[in-house]
Amino acid sequence: MQGFAGFLTYRLVRMLIALWSVVTVVFVVMRLSGDPVPLLLPPDAPIAEMERLRSEMGLDRPIYVQYGVFIGQVIKGDFGRSIHFRASAMSVVWERVPATLELAFASFLCAIVVAIPAGILSAIRRGSTYDTIVMGVALVGQAAPTFYIGIMLILTCSLWLGLFPTSGRGDWRHLVLPAVTLGAFAMASIARITRSAVLEILRADFIRTARAKGLPEFWTIAKHTMRNAAIPIITIVGLQLGNLLGGAVVTETIFSWPGIGRLAIQSIYSRDYPIVQSCVFMTAAMFVVLNFLVDVAYGILDPRIRR
Amino acid sequence: MLVVVLAAIAAPLVSPYDPIQQSLRERLKGPTWFPEEGRQRHLLGTDQLGRDILSRIIYGSRVSFVVGFAAVVIGGALGGSLGLLSGYGGGIVDEVVMFLVDGQLAFPFILLAIGIIAVLGPSFGNLIIIVGLSGWVTYARLVRAQVLTIKEREYVLAIRGLGGSTWRILARHIVPNTLAPFLVVTTLELARTILLESTLSFLGLGIQPPTPSWGGMLNEGRGYLDSAWWISAFPGLVLMLTALVVSRVGDWLRDVLDPTLRGA
Numbered sequence: 001m002q003g004f005a006g007f008l009t010y011r012l013v014r015m016l017i018a019l020w021s022v023v024t025v026v027f028v029v030m031r032l033s034g035d036p037v038p039l040l041l042p043p044d045a046p047i048a049e050m051e052r053l054r055s056e057m058g059l060d061r062p063i064y065v066q067y068g069v070f071i072g073q074v075i076k077g078d079f080g081r082s083i084h085f086r087a088s089a090m091s092v093v094w095e096r097v098p099a100t101l102e103l104a105f106a107s108f109l110c111a112i113v114v115a116i117p118a119g120i121l122s123a124i125r126r127g128s129t130y131d132t133i134v135m136g137v138a139l140v141g142q143a144a145p146t147f148y149i150g151i152m153l154i155l156t157c158s159l160w161l162g163l164f165p166t167s168g169r170g171d172w173r174h175l176v177l178p179a180v181t182l183g184a185f186a187m188a189s190i191a192r193i194t195r196s197a198v199l200e201i202l203r204a205d206f207i208r209t210a211r212a213k214g215l216p217e218f219w220t221i222a223k224h225t226m227r228n229a230a231i232p233i234i235t236i237v238g239l240q241l242g243n244l245l246g247g248a249v250v251t252e253t254i255f256s257w258p259g260i261g262r263l264a265i266q267s268i269y270s271r272d273y274p275i276v277q278s279c280v281f282m283t284a285a286m287f288v289v290l291n292f293l294v295d296v297a298y299g300i301l302d303p304r305i306r307r
Numbered sequence: 308m309l310v311v312v313l314a315a316i317a318a319p320l321v322s323p324y325d326p327i328q329q330s331l332r333e334r335l336k337g338p339t340w341f342p343e344e345g346r347q348r349h350l351l352g353t354d355q356l357g358r359d360i361l362s363r364i365i366y367g368s369r370v371s372f373v374v375g376f377a378a379v380v381i382g383g384a385l386g387g388s389l390g391l392l393s394g395y396g397g398g399i400v401d402e403v404v405m406f407l408v409d410g411q412l413a414f415p416f417i418l419l420a421i422g423i424i425a426v427l428g429p430s431f432g433n434l435i436i437i438v439g440l441s442g443w444v445t446y447a448r449l450v451r452a453q454v455l456t457i458k459e460r461e462y463v464l465a466i467r468g469l470g471g472s473t474w475r476i477l478a479r480h481i482v483p484n485t486l487a488p489f490l491v492v493t494t495l496e497l498a499r500t501i502l503l504e505s506t507l508s509f510l511g512l513g514i515q516p517p518t519p520s521w522g523g524m525l526n527e528g529r530g531y532l533d534s535a536w537w538i539s540a541f542p543g544l545v546l547m548l549t550a551l552v553v554s555r556v557g558d559w560l561r562d563v564l565d566p567t568l569r570g571a
Contacts, residue, residue: 021410143551148543
């Protein structure tokens with residue numbers, strides 16, 4: 001396990017560096033934006049009051065001291081107080097995490113459950129009508145923007161057919177449309193990759209051997225093909241996880257889903273910067289941790305990756 | 308594709324109506340071919356302020372293409388030159404560029420875009436810069452990989468041996484050999500930037516009203532889905548088809564120009 005431990009340490013260090021660069025970018029952008037003090041005080045505030053607040057916020061100190069203080073606060077999870085919610089920004093964001101994770105997980109599951117069988121079947125029946133249709137739908141699914149899919153689903157499934165509620169969070173019926181919307185792109189990509197990975201393996205010699213020795217087609221596919229096609233599929237699945245978190249911003253806005261993404265957009269409108277910062281940081285952190293987990297899974301499945 | 312580009316260029320000529328002209332009497336009218344609506348003067352209907360959807364889609368294509376092309380130029384120039392530098396130069400430059408690449412890939416770009424726009428405020432210029440910056444990584448990696456293989460080829464080594472200058476090698480041999488895959492990626496990137504622009508506009512972080520943009524139109528129509536679905540449906544359809552066609556062109560270019568890239 002020596003090699004594997006080394007691999008894990010390597011990924012862990014990379015993960016921390018990634019988080020550190022996110023924090024630094026946030027800091028730089030905040031400082032680029034200019035003086036936040038006039039935004040916080042009424043326009044007729046006296047100069048002395050502005051100076052007082054400025055030194056209270058530490059803005060009169062040298063930039064590297066400010067950076068150090070900022071990093072210290074981030075480590076403690078302190079992003080300042082929300083102007084709008086009158087509470088610590090991190091606690092407001094933290095409350096929204098379960099909703100976002102629930103949505104991301106549901107759409108992820110939905111994408112995998114649909115895409116992988118669809119892709120395998122497509123590969124087996126290459127050139128059939130089924131294959132053409134599935135790949136056509138996947139192509140459209142990759143080109144269609146998330147928000148358009150969402151709006152059209154609301155229009156057809158909620159307003160016209162009345163199957164699902166249009167927005168909000170509640171029982172499983174509230175989850176269906178957002179999950180499909182968010183998962184659509186991942187579904188399309190995973191289906192296409194699965195198809196080409198399986199096609200690749202089906203051409204291999206050991207598959208011909210398996211067939212030649214009279215193994216039933218089902219077992220040829222299930223045992224020999226899938227085990228070998230798994231690596232590219234897992235790669236794309238891992239990549240799509242990140243896209244899910246990014247796409248959550250749009251999906252949550254469309255379906256009024258009370259998660260981090262919607263909170264971020266609302267906070268931009270209400271100029272609640274501590275919240276925006278915390279949202280960006282929180283999502284980046286989830287993203288990085290998920291990537292780390294995918295890497296670990298990858299290392300377990302394919303020993304060649306461990307460095 | 309060609310139709311959309313032509314329409315974008317000739318927008319004032321082909322649009323049946325002024326895209327920001329409001330007409331409250333004509334508001335929320337359905338498309339011409341609606342059976343129950345009677346005779347209509349607007350082919351794709353009107354929105355909540357009585358503005359002609361078709362005209363707005365045509366003008367919106369300008370925004371999409373201007374932002375798309377500008378962003379691709381920015382991303383391509385930045386990513387291409389950094390890729391060239393890090394691929395040919397190697398050493399510390401390479402390390403720094405690859406560190407930046409990893410950094411940007413470490414988290415979803417849309418978050419960064421949201422953060423930056425939140426602070427700088429949405430404007431046409433900011434939008435182009437942000438969408439442009441989103442793509443440089445792809446170019447940098449592609450060009451770097453390409454340069455790394457080409458610079459070890461015998462003919463490049465031969466020229467260097469004969470005393471050819473670095474500039475000559477770069478300009479005459481490496482850049483032309485990188486061009487084909489670069490073009491393919493540019494086309495695929497164009498589809499992506501158009502989608503990113505409309506996503507940001509949809510979220511209210513991109514093009515601001517009353518300027519028509521496809522993403523913004525979808526967002527405005529969202530509140531009227533129940534009574535007037537066409538406000539959202541048509542701009543989205545055009546957007547989707549545009550992205551689809553542009554990326555198909557990219558795939559086709561790839562197959563024609565460089566078969567080795569297939570499946571990349």
